[in-house]
Amino acid sequence: MAPLAVDLSDDQRFALMKLRRNVADSKKPEHDDHYLLRWLRARNFDVDAAEKMLRESWQWREQWEVESLQTWEPPEVIQKYYPSGLSGFDKEGSPVVVVPFAGLDMWGMMHSVRKSDFIRNTIKMLETYLRIAGEQVKQHGQQASKVVLVVDMENFNLRQYAWRPAGELVVVILQMYEANYPEILKAAYIINVSKVFFIAFNIVKNFLKEYTLSKIQIYKNNPAKWKPVLLNQIPADQLPAYYGGTMTDPDGDPKCPSKVKPGGKVPKSMYYKKPENTVNSEKFTTVVVKKGDKLKIPFLVAEENTLLKWEFRSENHDIKFGILCTDMDGKETEAVPLQRVTSQQMDEIGMITCQGPATYTVIFDNSYSIMRNKTVHYSVGLFSPEEAKVEDTDLQEG
Template identity: 30%
Template sequence: MAAPSKEELTLIEKFRGQLEDLGLDDEQKSDMQLLRWIRARENDLAQAEKMFRNYFKWWKEEDIANILTWTPPEMILDIYPIHVDGSDNENAPVVIFPLGRADLKCIMRNGYKDETIRYIDQVWERAIIKMKGRLTNEGVPVTQFTCVMDMDQLSMTTVGSFKVIQLFTSTLHHLDSNYPEIFRKCFIINTSRAFQILFGIFKPLLTGRTFRKLDIFTTEDKWKPALLAEIPPSSLPEYYGAGDTVIIPMNVSNENCSLKWKIGVESYDIDFYVTLNNQEVVPKTKLESHRASVYDSHRCDSIGIYNFHFDNSYSRLRSKTVKYCIKIEH
């Protein structure tokens, strides 16, 4: 989001004063956070205040400050895995919704409407956490993220479900009411006739500011260049343009030394193994995010290039963040 103008800085000071009784923390009352609400209501401070107070009431009642400690039902996580990772070219987080593939009718059939809405609220909060401390290329604090909504396999039966439409309506209401100006850009890709019908229902619910941030594409040859112009391949799952395996080479020039490593996975899991001359010397194993970082070592009886493989080929739609430290000890 662009830095505030002189006029907006004046409005921000007035707005901050209007909210003084709420006891906001430093982040909540920062210039860039308050600016989101002002811009969302086109500089109308009375409307911005009303909107913020409604949000703040909801924020306290729903204990949003602790929402990251809540675990969604396993069914929701399995059916609707939402990816929050990586950064776009403006250093904003990237959120990917595989919306078309999600069996939302199944979720609703099992009575998980409220839990799904809370799950999506949790996704917004995860993205907000990742924004903290980040600056754009212009040195402005990051307060927005880039969203990719993949409509591949969206069916007419899903679009025709009244309960699914209710879920979409509630989700949009939460987004507009509680997370204004949160999108830097929103790519909607792999759209079909089913999406056109769905979009026709929800387009009137979108604010003009939100609508202008949408980029809608049909086929891969149209969306992939646009996506890669805004998001580095390394921040995308392999299906959207990234590679599926990362290899870290380590040159061992002396015999009888050891390779030692510490590896952690931020979310989901990834296959890991080590090779020498295309032969596995450390067998493939799955590193899982819910476990502590892995500390391990390998005694090197031969010199050569030892390749550390992080293989995501079995999970093309989910990119992974891996943190590692590898060293050679003699």
């Protein structure tokens, strides 16, 4: 085997040799040392942890039949309305993927395709870009093995992700990415962000590893700042003119929709079901809040006068409960002061009117207990301003 063209310490080389030996029973010819190093770096060269992560990922690939996704055709709505595309390659040969994020209609998508198909499409895209990167490596070397991402957040709509099913799906995809695609991101440029973006990002970053976060650069809506940065890494002829390059479609469109699909609002004619009242259909979730620990549940509130409603009970013992509000500037206030409640005796029920855009974090706090874990059954949800009016009227009449 040819020597690795990377700098490794003696301990790291020993870890690589050990992992190579440990997984020899299952690894495929394409699982070379560069591949194994991705998993070792993701686990700080802890061989046992890297092997566990790798084997779990191989099992995950079997469950999702990843190898056969190359021939799988996504549903029509995804093909037409999922925004993204390969614009070209950076100066070292790495694939450059552009995502006009505001073109993603999550509400329409989730009422037109199954959640599993949305995830399957994400996997297929990741596999496609990695396969392209693999081809680039043959010509440009290992510096082309990772992906460059440009995410345009212009006109970002926070309200879509305040809808809990959409937010939960984003979290599932992030967790899937971190567990199964370590060390594939070369750089991520998130451009044209507004203040409301940071409300969502403050939640999202909790599900990203430090390595991933270190690759992300965020720029406000100031092309004079981010265009030179993009062009420093990406040749002008590999980037749409709208983002500072020289590429245009044959008709002169600077966004190059023939390469980078813009997405758009999914027509209701493509919906497979009527919108559901997701709050009223929620069931109680049961959790164990360990002694000395807290459970924090964040909610994105996009609109003024959104109603946050809760109901919970604890088993045998009381627990502290409160709600923290974080506004666009990062200022925190107590929407509901944290205090002990005797929810083991009677269900605790309440609601507050929220001011948005902001993040409201529901907290079950068991940090004061050094002896007992606490079992809590809870249902917490958001109502739109229109639903809030109905809910508030029902509460007053009750």
